[in-house]
Amino acid sequence: MMAAEHGWAVKSSRTSASGGVSSEMLLEDHQEKHFTASDVVRDVIIGVSDGLTVPFALAAGLSGANVPSYIILTAGLAEVAAGAISMGLGGYLAAKSEADHYMRELKREQEEIIAVPDNEAVEIAEILAKYGLEPHEYGPVVNSLRKNPQAWLEFMMKFELGLEKPDPKRALQSALTIAVSYMVGGVVPLLPYVFIPTAMKAMFASIGVTLAALLFFGYAKGRFTGDRPLLSAIQTAFIGAVASAAAYAMAKAVQAS
Template sequence: MEEEGISTTMKPLLSHTEKHFTAGEVVRDIIIGVSDGLTVPFALAAGLSGANASSSIILTAGLAEVAAGAISMGLGGYLAAKSEADHYMREMKREEEEIINVPDTEAAEIAEILSQYGLEPHEYGPVVNALCKNPKAWLEFMMKFELGLEKPHPRRALESAFTIALAYIVGGLVPLVPYMFIPIARKAVLTSVVVTLVALLFFGYVKGHFMGSRPVRSALQTAFVGAIASAAAFGIARVVQA
């Protein structure tokens, strides 16, 4: 039975909605920023607490580090994304020249790529011919399936820089909050440890959830790395002071 030219066997397919996570680059930037933001200022504050610095000094140094770290991390994200975009453009220009100068070789590469997916010559032949008639689609196909490169978003570099910097600031303020309200550094550091470890556990859990790994395991690993970093900084400060 068919309704309006659509068979009943096709209806389940038309009503099916696929759910895929497509914000991987943004999440990656957030992970980079928050991870460093939680651990680096935390380790700095713990180290200064081990050196018996006052809460005001620790807070001042911590805020300065957060500002400098956000600028540095944001710049690093911008340069990394810009390098990826430049690399894509270079490879695209080279591939475009090859399509113009050696079209037969490039067409043979299309056939080879499609054959790796189990297609026979009589099956991929029409696809090769169709792509050869459409230079733009041909170029996009070669970039994606031969070189494994995805075209970057035009604003990717700026968005990456802003996302990483903002995530670093958000993460960096967490371990410093106790020093804003507790004037005695040795008491503030204990609160900072608890607050930061909770934040690391929560962040690690969320990270694991979005990245497809085990959330609990990710939470424990993230908290463990942060604890090691702060313990090392605290111990070094105590040794230097002694």
């Protein structure tokens, strides 16, 4: 199975005896792996991190108010359902807005290529000059792109505007990924309330289970994103602990008043 099927892009190259790169040698020798599934990872991080933190804080706050476990569980599950829908919808709208923005810019750039091709050609030259190419080097590139309107358009979208063509299925995939991730994360802090009827005892068990999940998730997040895994684990667990402690303290303060 190719590495690209797992979200990894593979580049291979080999220099020939003449100093150039032979096309027959492209799939030999040196290979570089680049992680390309960043959008999916980002959605999972958003969903799981919020799913672990928000229901955890809610359950801790209700436990501080001496509410029975079954009420905390009911409220927690309701929050998980509502949160998953809300987060999923937010992900859908964000991805849809990104796709709409790309299409608007694509149409505008296409119109400019037709209406003022010389100006757009100058922009190509300016872009290539920023990479250190001299006029005699980028001139043939500009002429080649002018003969291929589709390649010209794609070049301008990527290198002038910095926009990548979004996957047409991205909005729905983002919504489902965030929603499912939120539900998976949200169930973790609520599990102790299923088996422990006393809210305070369930809360302490929930703290242990959730902090362990936050540490694991933070570590995994660090591994995927290239950050320091241990630092990422500590930061993620710290944020969850602060959120739950704040909710618990607020519930105690309201109860005392």
